Amino acid sequence: DQQVKQNSPSLSVQEGRISILNCDYTNSMFDYFLWYKKYPAEGPTFLISISSIKDKNEDGRFTVFLNKSAKHLSLHIVPSQPGDSAVYFCAAVVQTGANNLFFGTGTRLTVIP
Amino acid sequence: DSGVTQTPKHLITATGQRVTLRCSPRSGDLSVYWYQQSLDQGLQFLIQYYNGEERAKGNILERFSAQQFPDLHSELNLSSLELGDSALYFCASSVGQLSRSPLHFGNGTRLTVT
Numbered sequence: 001d002q003q004v005k006q007n008s009p010s011l012s013v014q015e016g017r018i019s020i021l022n023c024d025y026t027n028s029m030f031d032y033f034l035w036y037k038k039y040p041a042e043g044p045t046f047l048i049s050i051s052s053i054k055d056k057n058e059d060g061r062f063t064v065f066l067n068k069s070a071k072h073l074s075l076h077i078v079p080s081q082p083g084d085s086a087v088y089f090c091a092a093v094v095q096t097g098a099n100n101l102f103f104g105t106g107t108r109l110t111v112i113p
Numbered sequence: 114d115s116g117v118t119q120t121p122k123h124l125i126t127a128t129g130q131r132v133t134l135r136c137s138p139r140s141g142d143l144s145v146y147w148y149q150q151s152l153d154q155g156l157q158f159l160i161q162y163y164n165g166e167e168r169a170k171g172n173i174l175e176r177f178s179a180q181q182f183p184d185l186h187s188e189l190n191l192s193s194l195e196l197g198d199s200a201l202y203f204c205a206s207s208v209g210q211l212s213r214s215p216l217h218f219g220n221g222t223r224l225t226v227t
Contacts, residue, residue: 004155034215043115043203043218044156089155100146100169101216105155 003027004092006104014112019077021107023090026071030092034101035064035075038087047088048075080111116140119204119219127227131192134222138185138206144168145187146216147179150201162187163209194226 005024013019021035031052036044050057050064050073057064063076077084090104116139126132138145143164148156158171162181173179176194181187191198201221208214 002155006155036218041220043117043205043220045115045218046215049215100158100161100171101156102158103148103156 002105003030004090004102004104006088006090006107008107009105010108010110012110012112013080015082016079019075019080019084019109019111021075021077021088021090021109023073023075023104024071025073025092025102027092027094027102028071029094030102032093032095033064033066033073034091034093035062036089036091036103037084038089038106044089077109080109082111082113085109085111115217115219117204117206117217117219119202119222121222122220123223123225125225125227126194128194128196130194130226131190132194132224134189134191134202134204134224136187136189136204136206136219138187138204139217142206142208142214142217143185144207144209145181145185146205146207147173147187147189148203148205148218150203150221151197151199156203159189191224196226199224199226 034049035047037047038044066073087106087108089106091101118137146161147159159173161169179189203221205216205218
């Protein structure tokens with residue numbers, strides 16, 4: 001049972017425009033959410049996170065939005081750069097539980113120069 | 114460089130065989146996690162160790178086992194291998210609570226079972 005879902009396997013965006021990657025979750029107990037970026041032949045690297053007590057967290061060009069009532073979060077990248085081309089994974093955790101991350105299946109972002 | 118080291122990078126073996134994947138966590142990290150990524154799948158959590166003790170189990174098959182040694186490195190043992198076990202296996206480490214210290218991943222071991 002996939003508790004974290006990324007329904008868009010791929011996304012193409014022009015350089016300089018906004019990239020919006022979406023993620024849905026089913027487990028209402030999740031209280032901390034993370035985004036990871038993965039380049040080919042490398043492991044995922046941490047990008048940005050958000051606690052369930054917030055609805056927005058910003059770090060430079062990256063902003064994560066959380067809508068708890070809809071069990072939905074999104075990652076905005078503005079402006080998008082060719083170096084952002086990678087696979088992006090959404091992940092969620094119940095902090096008081098087993099403390100392991102549940103990952104989505106990933107969205108491959110291609111930023112076109 | 115995440116500081117997490119996984120060996121080997123690639124492994125090709127036959128069905129029915131047994132392999133061992135090795136992971137050295139970042140210096141100072143006590144928790145080690147193992148994940149499996151099959152084709153077009155997300156990262157599936159297998160097992161977590163904290164300071165030598167098993168802390169949590171995910172979708173890990175009975176044919177698979179793991180351990181964390183006193184020097185904190187970890188090994189994932191896969192036995193009676195099947196074609197469907199072909200996947201990328203990632204190790205990750207953290208200091209402790211994921212909200213304070215996100216997971217840091219190694220570059221993975223690509224296992225091909227023929």
